[in-house]
Structure formats: C-alpha cells, structure tokens
Amino acid sequence: MSQIKTTPITVVDSISKADFVKYYYKPQRPVLIKNLTKDWPAYEKWNLDYIQGLAGDQLVPLYNNVPTKGHKKSVVPAAEMKLYDYIEILKKGPTDLRMFFYNVLQKMPQLTKDFDYPDIGLPFFKKLPVMFFGSKGGKVLAHYDMDLADLMHVHFHGTKKVMLFHPNQAKYLYKVPYTVHNLETIDMDHPDFEKYPALRDAEGILAQMNHGDALYMPSGYWHYITYQDAGFSITLRAFPRSGKRLAKLFSNLLFMRNFENIMRRVKGEKWTDYKENKVLRDVNKKYDT
Ligand SMILES: O=C(O)CCC(=O)C(=O)O
Numbered sequence: 001m002s003q004i005k006t007t008p009i010t011v012v013d014s015i016s017k018a019d020f021v022k023y024y025y026k027p028q029r030p031v032l033i034k035n036l037t038k039d040w041p042a043y044e045k046w047n048l049d050y051i052q053g054l055a056g057d058q059l060v061p062l063y064n065n066v067p068t069k070g071h072k073k074s075v076v077p078a079a080e081m082k083l084y085d086y087i088e089i090l091k092k093g094p095t096d097l098r099m100f101f102y103n104v105l106q107k108m109p110q111l112t113k114d115f116d117y118p119d120i121g122l123p124f125f126k127k128l129p130v131m132f133f134g135s136k137g138g139k140v141l142a143h144y145d146m147d148l149a150d151l152m153h154v155h156f157h158g159t160k161k162v163m164l165f166h167p168n169q170a171k172y173l174y175k176v177p178y179t180v181h182n183l184e185t186i187d188m189d190h191p192d193f194e195k196y197p198a199l200r201d202a203e204g205i206l207a208q209m210n211h212g213d214a215l216y217m218p219s220g221y222w223h224y225i226t227y228q229d230a231g232f233s234i235t236l237r238a239f240p241r242s243g244k245r246l247a248k249l250f251s252n253l254l255f256m257r258n259f260e261n262i263m264r265r266v267k268g269e270k271w272t273d274y275k276e277n278k279v280l281r282d283v284n285k286k287y288d289t
Helices: 017-025 041-045 048-054 083-092 109-114 167-172 197-201 243-267 269-287
Strands: 005-008 031-033 059-062 079-082 099-103 130-134 139-143 150-156 160-165 203-209 214-217 222-227 231-238
Touching (some): 041 109, 048 231, 059 083, 083 130
Parallel strands (some): 005 203
Antiparallel strands (some): 059 079, 099 130
16 A cells, blocks of 8 residues: 655664754754653653543543634634543543643643653753643644744653654645644545645655653654554653744744634635645646646
C-alpha cells in the first residue's frame, strides 16, 4: 500500500548541551533523546493510574477529530467530563476523545515536582507545561504549533508514532488557509494519492516514542501523531525571542485565529467549504489532475 515517504528520526541515548545546540537547536533538526528524563521522578511515577489518583473532581474539556462546522469557532470541545472518568474510558479504550493542551501548572501543579526543565540550551518558558492524553488508535491531525515554539515532547505510559515534516514541506500537505493544520479529509496513514497527489512529494521523519522518550520538535515543524496505546505526554516549550519568527508568532496569535473565528461566525460553512476547495485547487493545479 502507498504510504507517505519517511526516514527514521535520529535517535541518541543522551546528549550534552553543547552538542544539542550545535547539531539540533541551531540547525533546527528534530531528534529523539532516550535518556533525557530517566532521572525525573515522573519516569518512575507517571502512568494513567497515578494521574487518575490525583484527578479529584476536576472537569476537563475533551476534543475529537470531527471538524467543527457551521458558525462555531475552529476549536470547540466535543465533551466535558471528570478527568477521573475520562482516564477510566482511556484504560478501557478505544475512544476518539483526546485531552489537548492541558495546563499542568494551573490544573495539577503537584505534577510540576515530578519533572525538570532540561539544561540543554533551550530557553524554556516555564509557565506553560502542557499535557495531552489519547487512547489506543487516537490520531492527532497533522499540524504545527501556532506559537512557533521549539518543543520538547515527552511521552508516558505507552507508545506513540509521530510523523514530522519540516516547515518547507507545507506546500505538499494541503494546509488549510488561516489555520495551522491540513485538510481533515486526508488520512495520513492511507493517503489517497489520486485525490491529494502532492502528498506523494512530501518527505517526513518518523519517530517511534516509548515511555520516557523525549522528542525535540523545532519551531514550525508539522506533527501527525498516532497513539499506539492509551497514554499521555507533556510538552515543554521555548518561544522564539526575536526576528521573523517572533513577528509571525504575534501575527498567528493576534490576527490569524481571530480572523478565522470571525469569518466562521459571519459566513459559517460557506467559509470553511471555500477554503477547503481553494487549497485543493491551488495545490492540485501543479499536478495535472
Ligand atoms: O500528543 C498529542 O496528543 C499532541 C501533541 C502536540 O500536538 C504538541 O505537543 O504540540
């Protein structure tokens, strides 16, 4: 079966700060680091039972991959339930409900004692450690992070597969205008190359993550994620400090998201349909379809 082309990510057991900066941060190359978190208490402690034990009565928003249509905002929770109950569902699985961008500092500050910001040359922003939860088979739409942060993404409890794309691959990925993701109709695991021929030219990098593995995703890198087991991850972020990337960050956060939500409110489905047709037309015109 035809698949999107990928090469395996570089994997290192451990790395010095000087080497990380020289070989990965400065040139903006992804890398999977096996032992970065072995001395974190989280490495021994973090699993679904542990998080469930600390959940209390808190309610959490849950998201799925069903596109929001009509006049709704672009990101709207599909459900809300107690974290305890959600983890129960995850353990039984499968479910398409995911927890997304859950602010650990605000919601479960006791967890911050279990991890460290590695001294690896990334200027981490310590106020926004965020967690993600998913079920076996759960998929995260291919996207890049709107804030253009450099990301250290650490996985716990099970395994997950991450397909990464350099920002220069966006032209092959059918990015929807005024969003940071590609067309929701694309199945990145079984791509329809007749309908989306540009995907044939995309070249990704594949990372297989196990418990405790840390994945460095440079600024603007696209990621498409498949949970192979129920599990969860934490992402630590370092923001751009100057130049073009900082300007783009502000334009994404202040302009793009608001513009998209205004257009959805005013035009509803006509706007989303227009954009989806436009990206198909614009990308496919180079491919003689
Ligand atoms: O693993 C996930 O569920 C999503 C992770 C993600 O998109 C991120 O860290 O930016």
